[in-house]
Amino acid sequence: MIKNYSITVDQIVCQGEGNIVSDMDGEKVILSIQNGKYYNLGAVGGDLWARISESKPVNELIDDLFTQYEVEKSVCEEHVLSFLSLLIEEDLIQIVG
Numbered sequence: 105m106i107k108n109y110s111i112t113v114d115q116i117v118c119q120g121e122g123n124i125v126s127d128m129d130g131e132k133v134i135l136s137i138q139n140g141k142y143y144n145l146g147a148v149g150g151d152l153w154a155r156i157s158e159s160k161p162v163n164e165l166i167d168d169l170f171t172q173y174e175v176e177k178s179v180c181e182e183h184v185l186s187f188l189s190l191l192i193e194e195d196l197i198q199i200v201g
Contacts (some may be wrong), residue, residue: 111162111188113181116145117201118159125153125154139197149187151168158201 111117124135132150134143145153148169155165162184171181191197 111185111199113163113166113185114161116155116159117129117165117188117192118200119153120198122195134196136194136196139193143194143196145158152184152187156197165183 113184122137125133126133128144130150131147132145132198134145134153135141136143146172151172152165152169155168164180165188166177166184169175169184170177173180188197192199
């Protein structure tokens, strides 16, 4: 069964439980204990992952990354929402509330 999750800027997200995270050459790699899969988040994805170690509103994540990486805000928002949607589909993050 294919799940399709859509994340909005008004939601709050945090890391899911049951994952082992490692740093490999500046990129975050996650092992999901739940499904036994490895995920390479890359450098920017790893940065985002670190920012949601505690619950954080998606709009704040976008603002933080927009400022840090100096990209167009609309592009940043699109990429963050897409990335978070992939993470939630794989049960790596949770929507809070």
